Amino acid sequence: MSNNSIISNLINICGEKNVSNDASVLEAYSSDMSYVEAKAPLCVAWPSNAKKIEEIVKLANKLYFSIIPISSSAGPRLHGDTIPQKDNCVVLDLSRMKKLLKLDKKNRVMMIEPGVTFGDIIPTLEKKGLKLNIPLHPRASKSVLASTLEREPVTIPRHMWDSSDPLLCTEVIFGTGDLFRTGTAGGPGTIKQQEKAGIAQLNPMGPTQFSPYRVIQGAQGSMGVVTWATIKLEMKPTIQKVYHLQSDDLQELLDFHHDLIKYRLCDELLILNNLNLACLLKQTPQEINNLAKELKKWNLIYVLAGRGKLANDKLEYLMGDIADIMEEQGLDPSKEKEIINDTNILRVLRQPDTDSWRMRLKGGHQDIFFLSNFERIPEFVSIMESQNSYDLGVYIQALNLGTSHHCEFNIYYNPNNAEESKHLKENFLKTCTKLMDAGAFFNRPYGPWAKEAYERHSASTQSALKKVKKIFDPNNVLNPGVLCFDD
Amino acid sequence: MVLEEDTFKEFEKAVGVGNVNDGEVITDAYAYNWCMEMFNYMDGKEPLPYSSRPKAVILPSSTEEVQKVVKLCNKYGIQVKAQSTGLGPWNCVSSNNSIVVDLRRMNKIVKIDEKNLYCVVEPYVSGAQLQAEIMKYGLNCHMPGAGPQVSPLASATSMNGPGFTSPSTGHSSRNVLGVEWVLPDGEIMRLGSWGMKNNPDWFNGDGPGPSLRGIMRGWAGAKSGLGIFTRVAVKLFPYPCSTDFELSGHSPNYDFKIPDFMRLYVMDCKNFKRLDEIIIQVEKEEISFMCSYLSGLAVMAIFANSFEQMMELMAVGGMKAPLVVIIAARTKREFEYKQKVMDYILEKNKLANIIGKQYTPYPVFYAEALRSNLGLHGFIATGGFQSTLGQCDTAKMCLNSATLNVPAKQLFIKKGAVANDFGEGVWMTSYESGHYFHAESPTMFDQTNKHSVKGTAQYFERSNEIGLVKHLGAPFFVEGDRWHDMFGPHMHNYHLWLRKIKEAFDPNNIADGGFYITPGKDKKGALKK
Structure with a gap:
């Protein structure tokens, strides 16, 4: 089937205005900040609903073209997972599907389409007295649904009861073109009938004896195209107090951090090095460097929050209990001098970023991130520091009730400096594989990480994943080339 | 000897002499x-x-021995059913071509990881054993409603997973981290970070990439229909109060020193509408260790050790919509704060806590709450017990489900098949501070009486059908071909996908799928539209 025929079929489904193969349009989808080789898609289509997506996926199976789903309205895109790796790739841009389908305060849940961004939703939730457990200062144009599907780390570990949170139920079009609903959304009955029975699509598990949402999550769009999802929400606090502890000894902060998560004493909880905290709070390179110099190397941030009539009582009990822990650990909070203020910290913890805070220092960054257990975090920091000659940001985030830790290293560089860029590119993968060899768990293996991560993982995992892929996308029409599905 | 002599010997070689038996007594x-x-x-x-x-019972002692047994089953075309602590029919074979793999020799707590807040257990470790060990570190585990005598591994990987402490310890399925799993073809799969070749560890069970936990189980587990789990890492939680545990006396009349910072509230919300509002108010405050709606009769049961004791509690049983909350705290400050919140909710909703005023439970009740032993009180009235319903989503749906179930249950009460709880017997618990709820209808019947058994079975079928036609979700016991083929067409044909998974991972149909799904039953091929 010719390319023209594919495009004309897509126009029949989406309408002429919603399909483009204009070179200037395609360029934006051809490359990103990663080291994945640039390649232009055949065209871009902007479907407006699940029915059209279903038709397109069926068409892809019939005409043998590939589909790359994209949800965020604007970049920068970072990981290479949406760059075509095969010919005849159609980008399915879902960013125009922007409906907030349901906001249910009583049950602390919302139902959103893929195009709803952090910039769209955070103000709406705030007005309703709700909040979402969000990644660290996410880009305003970033799709909330894509972020949850990618298992991006969130900043309140005590509200992350499972590694899949805050994602709950989904509506998905599998690679076969079949529409499916996961969790309690699976039925019986339509969503309206379920709502009449009192169901709010809160339970992500199932239907019955499997949980397909877990294989859609982390799949980089290679198992199904999600057309809406329900997302878990929390009540918005009415008062909050920010704490900032500094040390030159990472272990000292980690030990205290451990007790905060063990006893679930705080909301947001994270550790940043001085450079990353400065990047978050300041705008210009000079301001960033000045603040970084003022700060000690390691910075623990945590937020205590209370709500309603007894909010102050809650804060009092939390402060008292935390003071006892600090005393036991020989920490003295009174020694901390206030360098940054609560408002600025809360802004970066609760609000979306209009651009990307990681771009402010040098205009470019390459990120390395993986999961670690608690004890090995300092070891991975040492490996990274020994391998790196660039400005290095570090972000450590406890996840999943403190059972694992996201370790993120942001390598800041000037993309206009050819020599610097070349050197970084040559060494980037080597550094990653060194970390993998040491036992860093690259559980979200993007681009060239995938091959390396699966080589270092038991063969049975890869074999099982291929069986799953064969079930849900037997013709490999969804995002071919990612993960381990192309030998 | 039921197994062929050569086959018997091969199994014996795999697990050791004395660990295979095909005699009728066994x-x-x-x-x-x-x-x-x-x-x-x-x-x-x-x-x-x-x-x-x-056909036989086989007792392996390690993952490698389980693998050998499963490979032999593939070689000889024999099905295999695994069991850990073995409670319930799900542990029994569904055909006479099946062996039982009893995992009782795999009984070790492999690891207690205090820093990363998880433990690793083998199949025959009970919740009670695990809890006794992790208390030493100030930690607690989630235990299913089935009680502390059952296997946390079975609950996490293969069974259901609600528990009385679910508001603070979640659901078994969502507490899973690394997993070691012998697939039906004999391959060993290690999920997440435990599958790494370099420095494997148990702290995460997802990826790289998609999480195979989605194939492993759903709201319900696959009941050994998709392989055998030999080790699992599950999350641990802070122990809710002081770990002092002073028990004296003899069963069942133990005495217990109630630990510091623990308090029980039982309040009558009068009707389901108010109950729905109030339970959510409590849970949004994130203060409860336990937060359940129990019908009047069920409240009587959790406080009683005998039928006679239960009957003495008629005044308690008269409550229309009792909400049972336990708050527990690590420190005096935390305890005072939580009590203030409860006082505020009681005052705001004009509720009275009957505990200490109208009724004071025996102290051993608190020990049983900490040990998750309350479910076993369901057996008191008749000696036989099972739950219907089991759907999970909002409190409102659960209470609708309970209401719609009453006439069905009353019909079988009238027939004399099930014990008379006015049709209202329900346990509903919150999970994860009220982010979702499930309700089940404990039903007491006489297992030794044919009329009672038949009537209870008919009531179960009716109850499941109500879930289907009233769009309340799939109940607990939608498992096995018949139920999947009934519910699947009304639920996006999920049964066809589940069957494809079974076929892909178990090409020789070796894992006994009697309580899961079996391949090839639906001959229609392509997915129905």
Whole structure:
């Protein structure tokens, strides 16, 4: 089937205005900040609903073209997972599907389409007295649904009861073109009938004896195209107090951090090095460097929050209990001098970023991130520091009730400096594989990480994943080339 | 000898002499289980408490031995059913071509990881054993409603997972981290970070990439229909109060020193509408260790050790919509704060806590709450017990489900098949500070009486059908081909996807799918539209 025929079929489904193969349009989808080789898609289509997506996926199976789903309205895109790796790739841009389908305060849940961004939703939730457990200062144009599907780390570990949170139920079009609903959304009955029975699509598990949402999550769009999802929400606090502890000894902060998560004493909880905290709070390179110099190397941030009539009582009990822990650990909070203020910290913890805070220092960054257990975090920091000659940001985030830790290293560089860029590119993968060899768990293996991560993982995992892929996308029409599905 | 002599010897070589038995005394014992009679009747068989007789019972002691056994099953075309602590018919074989793999020799707590807040257990570790060890570190585990005597591994990987402490310890399925799993073809799969070749560890069970936990289980587990789990890492939680545990006396009349910073509230919300509002108010405050709605009769049962004791509690049983909350705290400050919140909610909603005023439970109740032992009180009235319903989503849906179930249950009460709880017997618990709820209807019946067993089975079927036609979600016991083929067409044909998974991972149909799904039953091929 010719390319023209594919495009004309897509126009029949989406309408002429919603399909483009204009070179200037395609360029934006051809490359990103990663080291994945640039390649232009055949065209871009902007479907407006699940029915059209279903038709397109069926068409892809019939005409043998590939589909790359994209949800965020604007970049920068970072990981290479949406760059075509095969010919005849159609980008399915879902960013125009922007409906907030349901906001249910009583049950602390919302139902959103893929195009709803952090910039769209955070103000709406705030007005309703709700909040979402969000990644660290996410880009305003970033799709909330894509972020949850990618298992991006969130900043309140005590509200992350499972590694899949805050994602709950989904509506998905599998690679076969079949529409499916996961969790309690699976039925019986339509969503309206379920709502009449009192169901709010809160339970992500199932239907019955499997949980397909877990294989859609982390799949980089290679198992199904999600057309809406329900997302878990929390009540918005009415008062909050920010704490900032500094040390030159990472272990000292980690030990205290451990007790905060063990006893679930705080909301947001994270550790940043001085450079990353400065990047978050300041705008210009000079301001960033000045603040970084003022700060000690390691910075623990945590937020205590209370709500309603007894909010102050809650804060009092939390402060008292935390003071006892600090005393036991020989920490003295009174020694901390206030360098940054609560408002600025809360802004970066609760609000979306209009651009990307990681771009402010040098205009470019390459990120390395993986999961670690608690004890090995300092070891991975040492490996990274020994391998790196660039400005290095570090972000450590406890996840999943403190059972694992996201370790993120942001390598800041000037993309206009050819020599610097070349050197970084040559060494980037080597550094990653060194970390993998040491036992860093690259559980979200993007681009060239995938091959390396699966080589270092038991063969049975890869074999099982291929069986799953064969079930849900037997013709490999969804995002071919990612993960381990192309030998 | 039921197995061919050569086959027997090969199994014996795999697990050691003395660890394979196909004699009738042993195999008959493994054919018996609680509630088997009811499930037999639902399958159109005589309501006897026995399954088919397994061909043999095999006791492996390690993952590698389990693998050898499964490979031999593939070689000889014999099906395999695994069991850990073995409670319920799900542990019994569904055909006479199946062996039982009893995992009782795999009984170690492999690791207690205080820093990363998880432990790793083998199949035959009980919740009670685990809790006794992790208390030493100030930690607690989630235990299913089935009680502390059952296997946390089985609950996490293969069974259901609600528990009385679910508001603070979640659901078994969502507490899973690394997993070690012998697939039906004999391959060993290690999920997440435990599958790494370099420095494997148990702290995460997802990826790289998609999480195979989605294939492993759903709201319900696959009940060994998709392989055998030999080790699992599950999350641990802070112990809710002081770990002092001073118990004296003799069963069942133990005395117990109630630990510091623990308080029980039982309040009558009067009707379901108010109950729905109030339970959510409590849970949004994130203060409860336990937060359940129990029907009046169920409240009587959790405070009683005998039928006679239960009858003495009629005044308690008269409550229309009792909400049972336990708050527990690590420190005096935390305890005072939580009590203030409860006082505020009580005052705001004009509720009264009957505890200490109208009724004071025996102190051992608190020990049982900490040990998650309350579910076993369901057996007091008749000696036989099973739950219907089991859907999970909002409190409102759960209470709708409970209401719609009453006439069905009353019908079988009138027939004299199930014990009279006015049709209202329900336990509903919150999960994860009220982010979702599930409700089930504990039903007491006489397992030794054919009329009672048949009536209870008929009531179960009716109750499941109500879930389907009223769009309340899939109940607990939608498992096995018949139920999947009934519910699947109304639920996006999920049964066809589940069947594809079974076929892909178990090409020789070796894992006994009697309580899961079996391949090839639906001959229609392509997914129905």
